[in-house]
Amino acid sequence: MRLENIVWDARDPHRLGRFWAAALGAESMTNEPDLFEARLHLSDEAFLDLCFQRVASPSTSPARLHLDLAGGPRQQEVAQRLLDLGAEHADIGQGGVPWTVLSDPDGNAFCVMEDREVYRGTTGPIAALPLDSADPDRDTAFWAEITDWVPRAGTTTLRHPSGVGPLLELCPEPEPSRGKNLLHLDVRPDAGDHDIVERVLERGATALSDPSDHPWRVFADPSGNEFCILARQS
Template sequence: MRLENIVWEARDPRRLGSFWAAALDADPLTDEADLFDARVRVADEVFLDLCFPRVAEPSHSRSRLHPDLRGVRQAEVVEHLLGLGAVHADVGQGDESWVVLADPEGNPFCVMDEREVFRDSGPIAALPMQSADPDRDARFWASIIGWVPCPSSGDMPALRHPAGVGPLLELCPEAGPKVGKNRLHVNVRPTGDDDLVDQLPAMGACPVGGDTDLPWRVFTDPSGNEFCVLDA
């Protein structure tokens, strides 16, 4: 499978999607009343799509997934983002080397200081995901999306596209048990003759909901983080 999308629940897809497209220099794909999509191209065959579907009431739970942006010139990146509509945020980070901001709908994200592990990441340095068992969940995600272990920005397991480019998927020890629904999640898409979908429960994923006519199926990973499996 391919990790294809990062999805933000949005009250105003055009406003939120336009912010992130400008922040990440992403190419808009769709601009509809209820959906905004944009693409971050990292390499010829490596990309991530940013999806902003309209949701009447986005989750109020603290998200266990957020983007860390690459800050080659951190202060300049922060000023650019503030000019686009971001604001400073305090999530209890204390005196750290990264800067925490929130997007126009209040979703927190970080602007990282420059590090060697981010050299080929593109504009998104990492996708930290909270986990009840980081080593277990790193194995789970590696088996699904085919990403490989790599050095992380801290003391945590991390995965990266086998081409060695794009953001890190970092599995971070959770701050506490998962409560409610994540406001951000990822989507994966089967490729070729992929038959992993039916194997996901045996690998530790849990199906969410029954059969639907939607072109995706919802699962949670072993730590309860939602993700969707799109049609091939």
């Protein structure tokens, strides 16, 4: 299993996709009328694909997944570069915090993080993927099962087993899920992983699509966050 995609719903996937590809230094892969995809290389073997799919009416539910970008000692320089690319300052009630909150061209909030010890070992432009959770300990175990990412001792965060890339942070939710997420994650099973659907259901996932709907299956994790299980790796 691997965590393969970060997926955005967008009215204009090309506009949003070009922003994030430039912001993260990702390589454009697919440029179809209703889909834009780019690959973010984390190492010679590890990557995350950024997928932007067209939807007629994006969800207006509160965001439960967002990106925390690596800023560190260059935080203000990084933030200014993103503003030059089309981001805007955003007020989501954060008050006086050491990180900078911006929004992308579709209004999705994200953060440029200050220097933190926990991020100093991360690689690439994304420091963390914070995901709201009703029970972070439970959901850390759930996401470890479906991504093969490794929990960090004493925390509710996960890391790629090679140690590269961002953290996946399970964060206490401010409120329960109230609808479809604008951003979600996709995982892809290995060729020999034939019982992944049974395993995620046993661990509290809810099926949101039928096997005949798409080549992939849509589920919600135990806290109601959507994710997709893609076709098995060939």
